[in-house]
Amino acid sequence: MKYLYLMVAAATPLLLAAQNVPSSPDLGKAEGRCRGGESGPAIKVSVTGLKDRKGKLKLEVYPSNDNDFLEDDNKLINAGKTFRRVEVSVPNSGTPQLCIRVPSAGSYSLSLLHDRDSNRKFGLSVDGIGFSSNPKLGWSKPKAAATRITAGSGVTRTTIVMNYRRGLTSFRPLKN
Template identity: 85%
Template structure:
């Protein structure tokens, strides 16, 4: 019996340490990156409405429910939930195309950040944001149902329209 308690006392801290995933801006990138000739399941995103050609684009995939949508990446991964990320420099011309792999066909929610100053944080007055299904934005995050996209077993194509802060009341696409 003493051996059982001793074993538990030694292994419990090791199990707790093994469950912790250190924070990193690279979490989810290996799983999210599409490969050459990607067959899917994956989502191909065309990005429209960019304010300029500065900085980076960061596309993230979340479970499509209000509890997990936009939740901390560490928490999602430690709980064994879906989180994927792709980050690329904004191309100098053309319509940016980002491909992100998903674990299987099903419903997901996507967020897309135009990190104009490339500081890896959302700057309220600087950066742009967009979501799958292009919901109208206000000052709070949209409900997951408004951002839901159904991925097939192949490549699912979609377009995300970028939104930028407009005055004191909302985020909207730019007027062109």
């Protein structure tokens, strides 16, 4: 009996590790990608205020609470929480439109990165950032409540205004 207990105790960490999803910049993409003629639940985002037409746009969906908003994608997925991602090249012209599927109607928080150098990381002096509900930005992440969007059972439409570093003191939209 003692031998069986030791075997189970030794195997438990291995079994738990096998359940974890390995890190990848593609996490959440399969679940987030809208289908042609998407009927929902999904969120269609129009992007305004781009600095230029370089790089990629990365849209992510998070649970709309302060503990999970902008949390590591691996942690969210391993905990069975909502995380979705869509990444596209910035189009040469027109208003970019990104569609991202959500698991069900309800409240979510969105972040949108304008990854101008396409390195898949946020560069403070290079890249732009935006959030659902377009909160005013400071030097810390916004509260989830300020970024909350409610998705219906169909396709919910919204606009995200991009923000870029302006001087030493703020992130804000560009002047037209």
